[in-house]
Amino acid sequence: MISFFVFLKAYRDGYVVTSKLSFYITVQLIVACFFGVVLQNGTLFILTAWEIGSLPVNRGTFRNYLLIYYLSSAISLGVMLFSTSWESESIVIGSVITTIAAIGSPLAAKAVSESYRRFYRLDQQNKRLEAIIRQNERERIARDLHDNLGQAFSLITLKAELANKLLAIDSEKAKTELLDITETSRKNLSLVRKIVTNLQERTIAKTMLEEEKHLSVATIELLTEGEEIAEDWPIKTQDVLSAVIKEAVTNMIRHSRASIAKIQFTEENEEYHLLVQDNGQGFEEIKPGANGILGMEKRIHAANGIFLIKGTTGTQIYITLPKEKVID
Numbered sequence: 001m002i003s004f005f006v007f008l009k010a011y012r013d014g015y016v017v018t019s020k021l022s023f024y025i026t027v028q029l030i031v032a033c034f035f036g037v038v039l040q041n042g043t044l045f046i047l048t049a050w051e052i053g054s055l056p057v058n059r060g061t062f063r064n065y066l067l068i069y070y071l072s073s074a075i076s077l078g079v080m081l082f083s084t085s086w087e088s089e090s091i092v093i094g095s096v097i098t099t100i101a102a103i104g105s106p107l108a109a110k111a112v113s114e115s116y117r118r119f120y121r122l123d124q125q126n127k128r129l130e131a132i133i134r135q136n137e138r139e140r141i142a143r144d145l146h147d148n149l150g151q152a153f154s155l156i157t158l159k160a161e162l163a164n165k166l167l168a169i170d171s172e173k174a175k176t177e178l179l180d181i182t183e184t185s186r187k188n189l190s191l192v193r194k195i196v197t198n199l200q201e202r203t204i205a206k207t208m209l210e211e212e213k214h215l216s217v218a219t220i221e222l223l224t225e226g227e228e229i230a231e232d233w234p235i236k237t238q239d240v241l242s243a244v245i246k247e248a249v250t251n252m253i254r255h256s257r258a259s260i261a262k263i264q265f266t267e268e269n270e271e272y273h274l275l276v277q278d279n280g281q282g283f284e285e286i287k288p289g290a291n292g293i294l295g296m297e298k299r300i301h302a303a304n305g306i307f308l309i310k311g312t313t314g315t316q317i318y319i320t321l322p323k324e325k326v327i328d
Contacts (some may be wrong), residue, residue: 007031007044011086014051025052025065029072045073053109056117066106075100098124152188156181159241202242204265211249215244215261215292218253220278233272237321238264240303242273244296248276248317251292256280258313268321 007028013077014024025048032044052065055131077099159177166174214223230238245263252261266273285311286293295310296317300307305321 003031003034011047011051015054017057021055021057022065025068029068032070033076036073037079045069045076045102047164048075049102049105051108053106053111055111056111062110069106070103077102096322152184156184159184163256202239203235204233204238204242204245207238207245208263211245214253215247219289220252220258220262223260223262224264225262228229229267230265233267237272240299240305240321241272241313241319244274244319245276247292247296252280252315256282257316270323272323274321274322275316276316276319277316280314282314289303 009321010024010027010031014021014028028048028051032048035041037143049069052062052069053066057060057065070318079100158180163181166177183196207225208227215222229250230241249261252258256278258278261278262275264273264275266275297307297309300319300321302320305319308318310316310318
C-alpha cells in the first residue's frame with residue numbers, strides 16, 4: 001500500500017517539468033516493476049506511459065524516457081508472461097492486450113498531446129493575426145484622419161484668423177473667408193461620414209477569421225479557396241458577401257449537422273462568384289419563416305445579383321454579383 005501512494009505522489013509531481021522530473025519518472029517505473037513482478041499487476045505502467053507521452057519535453061528527452069519505460073515494462077511483462085499459465089484462452093487474450101497497451105500507450109499519448117499543442121499554437125496564431133489586423137486598421141484610420149482632417153483644420157484655423165483681422169478692414173473679404181470656412185467644414189464633414197461608413201463595412205478577411213472561429217467551436221472544419229482573390233474585390237462587394245457568409249455559417253451551425261464547410265471565391269470578366277456549401281443533412285424545401293435565407297436573398301437581389309440555394313447533398317449557396325455596379 002505504501003508503494004502505491006509513493007507511485008501516486010511521483011505521478012502527480014511528474015506532470016510538472018522540473019529538474020526532478022527524471023527522478024519522478026524513475027520512481028514510478030520502479031514501483032510499477034514491483035507491482036508487475038511481485039504482484040503480477042502491470043496496470044501502473046499505463047499511467048506512466050500516458051504521462052511520458054503528455055509531457056512537453058524535447059524529442060531527445062522523450063526518447064530517453066521511452067527507452068527506460070520500454071526496458072522496465074519489458075522486464076515486468078517478461079516475468080508476468082513467464083510465470084503465467086497459458087491453459088486459459090482468456091489469459092492469452094488478456095496478456096496480448098496488456099502487451100499491446102504497454103507498447104502503444106506512450107506513443108498514443110504523445111500523438112494526442114501534440115495534437116492539443118498544435119491546436120493551441122494555431123489558436124494563438126489566430127489571436128495574434130487578429131491583433132495585427134486591429135492594429136493595422138487603427139493605423140489606417142490614424143493616417144486618414146491626419147492626412148485629411150489635420151490639413152483641413154489647419155486651413156480653417158488660418159482662414160478664421162484672417163477673417164477676424166479683415167472684419168475691421170474689409171468686411172467683403174472677411175465674408176468671403178467665412179464662406180470658404182463653411183465650404184471646407186462641409187466637405188470635411190462629408191469625409192468624416194465616409195470614414196465612419198468604411199469602418200462599418202466588413203471585409204472578407206475579417207469575416208473569415210470570425211466565422212472560422214465560430215465553426216471550430218461547432219467542430220466543423222472550414223476549407224476555403226480563392227480568399228486571396230477576394231481581398232482585391234471592392235469593399236462594397238466584400239461587405240455584401242460578408243453578410244451572406246455570416247448568415248450562412250449561422251444556419252450551418254444551427255441546422256446542418258455538418259462536419260466540413262467549404263467557401264469558394266472566384267471571378268470572371270464581369271462577375272464575382274461565391275459558393276458556400278457543407279456536407280450536412282441538407283433540406284427538401286425551405287421552411288416558411290426562414291428569415292435568414294430570405295434576408296440573404298433580398299440582400300443579393302438589392303445588389304443586382306443572383307442567389308441560388310440547394311439542399312440535395314448538404315446545402316449549397318451560389319451567389320453571383322456583377323462587377324460594374326454592386327450597390328447604388
